[in-house]
Amino acid sequence: MKNLLIVSTTFALLTGALFAQKKPAATPDGATLHSALLKVNVTQQAWNQRIPWQKTSPSSRRGLGVLLDKNQILVTAQLIADAIYIELEQAESGRKLPAKVKAVDYDANLALLEPTETPGEFFTGLKPMTIDENAKIGDELQAWQLDRVGELIRSPVTINKILVSRYFLETSMFLVYEANGIIRSEANSFTLPVIKGGKLAGLLLSYDSKNQTALVLPGPIIKHFLKDVADGNYQGFPSLGVEYQTTLDEQFKEYLGMTKDQQGVYVSAVSKGGSAESVGVKVGDIILEVNGHVVDARGDYKDAQFGRLNVHTDEYEKQGRRKVVILSAALPTRSTQGYERLGGLILTQVNGKPINDLTDLEKAFKESQNGINKIEFEEAPKIIYLDAITAERDNMNLLGGVYRLGRLKRIE
């Protein structure tokens, strides 16, 4: 950092080309602030869905974490998904400290880390960052990266659109800044902080190099997450629990009894047990306003800070859809002779007991009759039988056998 003392008040005007030539540039301000960045090294190992008693081979991810107050480090949830070991690394000195997940929200793609043990001197000299919530269209932001030896690389991007979109899960929609600019790819691929005026304005979600467009997880969402974590009872982001349809179609509008110039959206589904249901919103209702914001026929409203935004709704969860347990495969053993090709079958009953989850299944297997387990499926072959004693013996053989089965079940 000491070699980066060249003051450049015109940094924001540096062109992308200059930038690509790796002309390091930093303000003293930047030098201090950049001490809020930590490298986060994550080793992850997901469960293998096909062989569920095993994990896939371990892999590692690196990202940049942002130090917040109370020695908390903010990263995206994607970075720490399936993590088995997390390590914080000081960019310049290379000092390392193991960390653990304090809170995570996969929907909002945010996670908060804290040191596993007493940090000692680790955080001395680092300066926590605060969150910016006031970015708007046209604002200039900087995506920050560290190079191999810890030098700061700053890429200017400009917010050109603010919208509601999915993060990396297909579940809910959240606020997103879309920003244009050239971001060079350095070693860290996950979680780049995006800075505005020395504050954390967001985390980089993705970057499309062809269109030079970055999607940024914005400050207001981070703030919401942190506030929720701070009270010690993380509840996550609320949802309305409705699905709606546009009312652009004039004929449909007339059918609904709406006047020509009336705005609003048609409620086409209401989640059972959701927020909207609890206040009596029904299918067929028209949503006219949300918190005083007029909703137009597309479902958009005008936000004072962000401009035109779409009313956020969730995927409608179908009523009464149950959990299912499937027979995914039959390991070739003596007790499964003849069943080797079965797979992808939905269980209905075992020993006469209905099966809705794995706990049901575990209980039902204890109730074999005359030493025979009767397993029934929704589809052909409909019924198979397992000898309870042979199966038990096969189970014992499987444990520690060629399939490296460490345990026979994992029910959480």
Place this chain on the structure above:
Amino acid sequence: MKKSLVPALVLLSALLRPVSSQTTAEASAPLPAVPATSQTTSVKPELWKSIVRIEASFLFPDYRTPWLSGRPASGSGTGWLVGKNQFITNAHVVSNSTKLVIRLMDDTQPYEAHVKFIAHDCDLAIIEAENPKPFENLQQLVLDGIPQLNTEVIAVGYPIGGERVSVTRGVVSRIDFQSYSHSGIDQHLAIQVDAAINPGNSGGPVLQDGKVVGIAFQGYSGAQAQNVGYIIPVPVIQRFLDDIKDGQYDHYMDIAVGDFPIENPAQLKALSMEDNGIGVFVSNVESAGAAGDVLKIGDVILSIDGQDVYNNGFIKYHGEMVNMNEVVERKFVGDKVKLDILRDGKKESVEITLKRFLPYLTMGEQYNQRPRYILYAGLLFQPMDRSLMEAHSIRDPLVSYVFDNYLAKELYKERPEVVVLTAILPDEVNSYLQGFQHSIVDEVNGVKIKTLKDVAEALKKKEGDGKFVVIKLLEKNRPLVLKREFADAAHPHIMQNYQVKEDSYLGDD
């Protein structure tokens, strides 16, 4: 006979070997003359003349534009004299044909012909010449039986590679149940031979000692297999000829039952069976099928018409192990089949009166049928079947689910015909409705839709004040609504703009 567990079967065969689609293939034989040393070639010279070339012109219906005539095409195959002015060939040679011409070996004259009988389920057809005269002196070919494995046969026909008759030679490689690709849903006995079978050979006789032991009908396409040709064996041919004796073809019958092998000792114990390799598990019974009131899931079939059924569902037939359905195969509508079964540990004898199982047809290829449809204000409604799914490349998960589970989940009970909104011809009146394409029509103006005809009637019905046409689509979250006044006005314009002459075709009756 068709097996009721079509998806499971496909899976099984896919596991046994990588099956690529079997194309309609015809045996080709490049050898112009066959050395008279082999006994299989001792065909009397006059018999060659009874093997003819059939040239066909077709119109293949287009399910995307069902109001049009379809796509013209032409092709040729082989046929042979089986009765007085009766030439037998494959159904796929003459399906969808608009014109047929018979050409003889040593005669340049084209003779016009027409289809007399056609059996799509076993890929056989009889055609008749308009003028029987030129064929009066031709000799009929004679049917033999099932040839032994590893005996020599010749395939005769008019395959690609030349104009004149061709002969190829090979041996009987295998006798087994096979899928007949013409319908896509049927399985019958078939004989595999290693004589070259090429396009144009279809319908041609396969001979041994001068007698017919089969009809060349399909090959095995794909890089994995070589020299695999299939012929329709005499029992299947004979059944077809017997069936049409009364002047009409009544199709194959079906018990519509699925089976699952009994190999596991726990199955034997649970089902109170003897450990003698006899008995197959009944894993599915189509309740609307012939065995619907007779068999139950969990029954064990021990014998069929007095023949032991092994634990894999096979019986001994002419010394070969074949699927027990072979017994049903040989029977006709109204015939009975006797089963000994084990139910709840007790032996019982039951009798099944055979009938067709019509929901199967939805799953099969359609031929010689003008696609049915209704067009209203640019919305195109069509009944779901295999041709429709393929033509419209429907990938919608719900429609695919209904198609795939139409039989397995007996969805045909609720909707004998599943009506799909397949396309929307864009117009001002329907400009906000494009998102409803490829969905299943559940209700029209308050009327539950069970067939395409229901749609035609329900569209006219006025619900409430009658100002709107309201169409409910399965699992779509809002009704499709058209203002009747606008829709009625736009309808003729749309027909004119898209050059649709008739706004519906609901079938012949």
